Amino acid sequence: MVRLEGVSKVYQRGASIIQAVQGVSLEVAKGEFLAIMGPSGSGKSTLLNLIGGLDRPTEGDVVIDGRSTRGFTEADWTRLRREWIGVVFQFFNLLPGLTARENVALPLLLRGEADPEKRVEECLAAVGLAHRGEHRPSELSGGEQQRVAVARALVHRPALLLADEPTGNLDSKVGREIIQLIKTLARQGGQTVILATHSRSAAEEADRIVLMRDGTLDGEDVRV
Amino acid sequence: MTVFRLLVWRHVAGELPRTALTVGGVALGVAVYVAVATANVEIVRSFEQAVLGVAGRTTLQVFNATDSLGGFDERIIEPLSHADGVLLATPVLDLTGIWRAEGSARGIVLPILGVDLLAESSFRDYRVAESGHDNSDSESDWERYLEPDTIFVGRRLAQRHGLAMGSALAVNVSGRVRRLVVRGILEGDGPARSTFEELAVMDIAAAQFQFDLLGRLDRIDLVTDPARPVEEVKRAVQAFLPPELTVKRPQQRNAQVERMTRAFRLNVSVLSVVALLVGLFLVYNTVSFAVLRRRREIGILRSLGLSSAGIAGLLLAEVVLVGIVGSMVGIGFGVALSNGVLQTLAATVGSLYYQSLVPPRLTWVSSDVLVQGLLIGIVVAVAGSLGPIREAVSVEPTQALAPGGYELIGTVRVATAVTRAAAAFLLAGFAALQDSVRGVPLFGYFAVFFVVLGFAWLSPVVIRSIAPCLRLVLSRRAGCLPRLAAAELERAPVRNAVAVSALMVGLALMIGVSVMIHSFRQTVDLWLDQTVKADLIVAPPTWLGDGPEWALPESVHQRLQALPGVVAVDRYRDVRMDYRDRPVRVVARDLLIHARHSRYLFLEGDSTTVLTEAVRGEQVIVSETFARQFSLRRGDRIALPTPHGPVELPIAGVFYDYATDGGKIVLDRSLYTRHWGDRNATVVPLYLAPGADPEGLRRAVLERLQGDPPVIILTNGELKREVLRIFDQTFAITYALEVIAVTVALLGIANTLLAGILERQRQLAVLRAIGGTPAQVGRLILWESGLLGLAGTVLGGAAGLVLSVLLIEVINKQSFGWTIVFHPAPGVLLEAVALALLATVLAGYWPARRAARLPVAESLQYE
Known part of the structure; x- marks a missing residue:
């Protein structure tokens, strides 16, 4: 489903060079729930950005569904994200001017779908927020905002869900609920999930955990 | 530090x-x-x-009380120089010559100062820099200087027109063409340097001789005793002068111009x-x-x-x-x-x-x-x-x-904003009803300020209403971008309201001034159509130009009267006089001819009746600006200076006039010649028989006059076009200022959008992360720009119309006294609106490009 072949990412910050990811090779099977665990600054988010095409590797290749992305243009990546990938962020990143319903509908609207209502209602119901559709992000709690973000990430039925520290900004109880929600919905939809987290309890919900440290995969995979 | x-x-x-x-x-x-x-x-x-520069050390100047009399008798200078407190008196002729360079069709206006060369060093700071000799004070030089065909020209004037020592010029002064030779190039000293270098100077005796002005002067410059107060000497000199002459300090003329402009x-x-x-x-x-x-x-x-x-x-x-x-x-x-x-x-x-x-x-x-x-x-x-x-x-x-x-x-509460706007509008209304402060529409400007403030307060309200309006107007098929853009604008009402206000001010100014100018132009056009009926206007070449005017001698009128195809010949004399120490125009013409063939537009009363009554009752008619300036009305009496002392004349009517803002007094020619003795005409308007060919008659007039005096002939259409051309030139500056204001406003929009992009860099990156294309992000910003533009345009349009009414009814009326008929000018309005909308979308272009190119991963980290 997703295969990383010797992927590296180097950033230049003034005179210094930061090696964010170094020669990572990794394979994620279809329908798998993989957690990438590591401390802050270990390169988890960068790796997720590389998989989602939000950033480009300096070296190596990201192979998605058997296709190398080496020659991908900006438009190819945009198309891939639009059709194939859903993203959940740590800080929810909902658009503050829009209601929960409008936020969830956004990926479908950006694809040009004129009547996304039915699917949007399904997703809001699936995350337990059917009754909060008309509320703006500022009127929702952190947990509710992240549920809306999950609904938004899944509304276009992506094959791959990338979740970057989705519990990082939530208390542990709500964090657990969100991970459960992601897990359940992904199972139902047959989605592959890659979760970046530093929370052990969140990672333990995954099928497999890989540890990251200083930009490299650290030791053996852990089968949960 | x-x-x-x-x-x-x-x-x-x-x-x-x-x-x-x-x-x-x-x-x-x-x-x-x-x-x-x-x-x-x-x-x-x-x-x-x-x-002041040309006045030099002059402390007082003696003039004609009106500029119609063609100078005054020079014999007054002798007793004047002995008047109490006067140290020196020197005669001056102020002439305007026209010189046509060889091969050039255009005449060059040459201001000529006729002065007593021998006495000049006591009065003015200039010298002959080039005389053809090393020592310009030599006796032979003086002989040549005093020759009757000698003229000196200022350095800048000479440089501009390629004149040098020995150049011969055929100069035309009041129809008399004389050959003059350049015998010196003048250089000025001190602050008035540039003034002297743009002048031509002749010895007064030579100038009088050459241009048939023997014994005539335009001015006497006096140097008074420094130990005596100038005002005191001035009173003594005035008491000494006949009524047609007046004495002023040079500064007084300045103050007049200062006040006038x-x-x-x-x-x-x-x-x-x-x-x-x-x-x-x-x-x-x-x-x-x-x-x-x-x-x-x-x-x-x-x-x-x-x-x-x-x-x-x-x-x-x-x-x-x-x-x-x-x-x-x-x-x-x-x-x-x-x-x-x-x-x-x-x-x-x-x-x-x-x-x-x-x-x-x-x-x-x-x-x-x-x-x-x-x-x-x-x-x-x-x-x-x-x-x-x-x-x-x-x-x-x-x-x-x-x-x-x-x-x-x-955040802005709608109710608060509306209340503040209403308060500002009330204050504007109150200010608009106040009178001017010493001719300055101070409260008018306050009214403008409050109107702008009121509309600025309305801008968050308008921004708030964009989103609901869009939902009503746009179908779902229009996509999510417009709605997303409207939601974004609504979210940051303060920042966006400021950008909208900036555009509103720029646009309001543009529309307000354009509508005012358009209304003014329409009014002038209509006024010209209704009041300028003469078919041909015979005028001296300097007329409507920027030089002092020449007069046409009475013979022109006599020679044109018998011309076949001409049914009436008027004589229009336009001179400057001082009324209560302010310069006004006094026009003398044959009012009965005017009543028959043309008309004045009176505030009250019919033209023919008022004009006939004015002739019969020896009355004057005055312009609206004059009446307003001096708070006069029909039936009041005004005193005008004549060579025989002031004459009091009643006002028969007040008419609309847009030719000058200083005010105009019109009287019948017979009354004028009786009091002032001036038989010249500034222009001679001709009324043609029905069906007569103006072009044919123009040639006939030129043939009849044979270049003596030189004239230009304008048809009715040409005169109107010329007046409108001068009108447009007058307002050229305001257009330039508008363009600048609108440019600043557009910079404001671009700036707001850029600020918005930087501020919500992460949001835009999220849009990209969930599948938005760079083009969609760019279009989103363009929508925001367009919607900001729309809000600014709606407000600016409304504010502009209110502003135009203030400009027309308050500011213009109090500054100049003209009645302007309001023409909303839908064309002007549409043009301004279309321009503003187009420009705002353009202003969004760069920010949109920038937004589309944001690095996604980096922007997601952005705080």
Whole structure:
């Protein structure tokens, strides 16, 4: 489903060079729930950005569904994200001017779908927020905002869900609920999930955990 | 200093694009102000220089009380020089010659000063720089100087027209063409240097001889006893003079021109202040944005122990710095611009006030204006930043340190905004009803300010209503971008309201002034159509030009009367007189001919009846501007100076007139010649028989006059076109100012969008992360730009119409006294609206490109 072949990412910050990811090779099977665990600054988010095409590797290749992305243009990546990938962020990143319903509908609207209502209602119901559709992000709690973000990430039925520290900004109880929600919905939809987290309890919900440290995969995979 | 460098300079130097935008906002406002102020000062100064410089050490000048009499008898000079307190008296002829260079069809106007060369050094500071001899004071030189065909020309004049020692010129003065030889090039000294270098000088005896003016003078310059107060000597001299002569201090003429052009100059200045106002909005914008970006830093500094006042001080230091830099840049641009403004202003003042001015080229920049520019720039920067700085210091440190949520905390309640707007409109209404303050429409300007303020308060309300309106208007098929854009605008009402207000002010000014000018032009056009009925106008070549006017002798009238195809010949005499120490135009014409063939538009009463009554009752009619200026009405009496003492004449009617703003008095020719003895005409209007060919008659007139005197002949259509051309030239400057104001406003929009993009960089990256294309992100910004433009345009259109009514009914009426009929000019309105909308979308182009190219991963980390 997703295969990383010797992927590296180097950033230049003034005179210094930061090696964010170094020669990572990794394979994620279809329908798998993989957690990438590591401390802050270990390169988890960068790796997720590389998989989602939000950033480009300096070296190596990201192979998605058997296709190398080496020659991908900006438009190819945009198309891939639009059709194939859903993203959940740590800080929810909902658009503050829009209601929960409008936020969830956004990926479908950006694809040009004129009547996304039915699917949007399904997703809001699936995350337990059917009754909060008309509320703006500022009127929702952190947990509710992240549920809306999950609904938004899944509304276009992506094959791959990338979740970057989705519990990082939530208390542990709500964090657990969100991970459960992601897990359940992904199972139902047959989605592959890659979760970046530093929370052990969140990672333990995954099928497999890989540890990251200083930009490299650290030791053996852990089968949960 | 270290704190300044760490906390202020780092931002100023480190965020160059933002600093440049703020500096640009201040600079544009200051540049317009400096350009206009410099030009204004230069106009008054150059006139002052022309009058005072040429006056030299003269302390008093004796003139005709009216300029119609063709000078006065020189014999008065002898007893005058012995008058109490008078040390020296020298005769002056003030002539206007026309010189046609060989092969050139265009005549060049040559101001000629006829003076007593032997006495000149006691009066004026100029000298003969080139005489063909090394020693220009040699006896042989003096012999040649005093030859009757000698003329001296100023250096600049000579350089411009390629004149040198020995050049021969055929100069035409009042129809007399004489061959003169250049025997010296003049150079001025002191402040009036440029004035002398644009003049031609002849010995007075030679000038009198050459141009058949023996025994006639235009002026006597007096040097009075420095030990005696000039006013006292002036009273003594006035008592000594016959009634047709008057004595004035040279400064008095200046004051007159200063007063005459004051309203016009003030109007132009006010327009320049509007540019400053728009600059103010721009500063508000960029500083708000800077504060937003530094919210976290402010939180950190507060938590480290810096007080609110300390924060405010740091931010103020930054804006003062930006204000100083902006002012400097603005002053530079302003001085560069001022030459252009000066030329336009000089031409306008020239055509409006019949003053020919010294070369419209900047020679000097007033240090006062520069200091004002600097102070204004700083004030604009500080005033524009006060709101955002207050916001910045009122935020609690914990709040400032919280991630996300970058937005001005100031939200706008619709009810509050509407109430404030209503209060501003009420104040505007109240101010509009007040009278002028000594001829200056001070309250009119207040009314304009309150109207602008009221509409600015309405802008958040309009922004709020965009989203619901769009939902009503746009179908779902239109896509999510417009709705997303509207939601975004609604979310940041304060920041967007400022951008909308900036555009509103610019556009309101553009529409207000355009509608006013359009209405004015329509009114003048209509007035010309109804009152200018003569088919041909025979005029001296200097007529409608910028030089002093020539008169046509009575013989022209006599020779044209018998011309076949001509049914009536009028004699139109237009002279300047002083009425209550202000210059007015006095027009004498055959009112009965005018009543039969043409008309005046009276405020009350029918033209034929009023004119006939005026002739029968030996009355005058006066223009609306005159009546308004001196608070006179039908039935009142006015006293005019004549050679035989003042004559009192009753007013038979008040008519609309747009030819001059100083005011006009019209009387029948017979009455005029009886009192003033002047039989000349300024122009001779001809009325043709029905079906007569104007072109054929134009040729017939030229044939009949045979170039003596030289004339130009305008058809009715040509005259109207010429008047409208002068009209358009008069208002050229206002268009330039509008363009600047709108440009500043558009910069404001671009700035707001850029600020928005930087502020919500992460949101835009999220859009990309969930599948939005770069093009969609770009289009989103263009939609925002377009919607901001729409809001600004709706408000600007409405404000513009209100402004045009204020300009027409209050400001113009109080400044100039003209009645202008309001024409809403839908064409002008549509043009302005279309231009503004197009321009706002263009203003969004660069921000849109920038947004589309944001690096996604990096922007997702953006705080």
